[in-house]
Amino acid sequence: MTGEQTYEQPLVSVDVVPLWIAGDGALHVTLGRRLNEPFRGDLALPGVLMGRERSIDAATRALRTKVGIDPSAVTLRDAGVFDAPERDPRGPTMAIAKLGVGSQRDLVGGEHAEAHPIHGLPDLPFDHAAVIGAAVGTLSRLLWTDPAVARALLGPEFTTRTATAVQSRLEQAAGQPVRADASNMKRRLLALGWCTPTDRTALPEGGTGRPSTVWEWV
Amino acid sequence: MTGEQTYEQPLVSVDVVPLWIAGDGALHVTLGRRLNEPFRGDLALPGVLMGRERSIDAATRALRTKVGIDPSAVTLRDAGVFDAPERDPRGPTMAIAKLGVGSQRDLVGGEHAEAHPIHGLPDLPFDHAAVIGAAVGTLSRLLWTDPAVARALLGPEFTTRTATAVQSRLEQAAGQPVRADASNMKRRLLALGWCTPTDRTALPEGGTGRPSTVWEWV
């Protein structure tokens, strides 16, 4: 803000929480093996120390270099600031958390990446468990309020069935009451006005029953 | 996050938006004269460069040193991260914005401070106008969802009349539709469960009409 002081510079990182829906409908996060101390070799969120850049540019750098994800396929949103004193064994640090949303294909990551379902994550270093929790909450809030997030999560085309399942999983993962309702979902989607039903329908892999409407974005 | 890179350290500041309600019911912000370049001598939000500390500690430092406010009387909340490339003439910087809520008496500030109503602010340096806008929006959202914020803004005792006026002013300032409703406010306050009506009533200064119920916090 001012420039007069000579305080020691803060250690600021940007941590990305890459969230996506697997084929089975489960919410997943892409983690990476840490290449440096502390916690070298452990699984953690992709994160980088910030330089003199925008936080969103640091986030794309983290995706590219830490888990081999092409940032152009990821929709990024703010997910909070984390600076609890004990979050880093090196001392006081601050993390800007970013939610990253995309498709399984684009977010599953490269060589140093590991995909994990949100339920049953291993112990994670720093406060990454809390960061993931915040990002899941953010995603759940944004699903039907931010069209770009919805599109990134559901893909260019999706079925009513998928939309219901995704909302349900997100509410579960966020610890909210599950309000997803298959019988009213078509009306809800129409009311949003973001997407339109195509004249095509689709059954889930090996499924039976009446096929679900396929939607596309306006 | 990792420590391997040698990127140039980011310039990170914490800017506080001290918001309070004046006696006439208008929403005010406390600004300070900048003592250093850039924009030396101009009015701006109290802000400091972050050291290796928690952002909340930097915020209390900003309140104490820039506008002479006792931080112990202020309730602090996150109001977003600002890092637009052109926000600072010195180059890319990042600001962590904090909303500060308290009473007029505690927030009006000391020697270098100037209180300004939210409507009709002078031109401000950096992106401080946008930061104030975000903080006002945050305050409006938190008024009836965060008891500590409500208490900090309304004080230890308040009247139904005050509560209605405050909500109305906040909605105005945040550009939201004004939903404050005098005739339903008592029911709304009772439903919250945060405060209880005392057996006392009070008239506004020189006012007439039926006196309003005085409330206290549970």
Added chain:
DNA sequence: GCAAAAGTGTTAGGATTACACCCATGA
């Protein structure tokens, strides 16, 4: 008593949820 403002009773409207029932498909 009169004016002014707080507060109550009550209702209207809208949004959400619930659920019975019908429809489309694979086997």
Added chain:
DNA sequence: TCATGGGTGTAATCCTAACACTTTTGC
């Protein structure tokens, strides 16, 4: 034709907003 799941029609419920009317005060 049956099992399976999607979708529609419609009713129940809840919440909010609105407003007429009553109450409490100063003058």
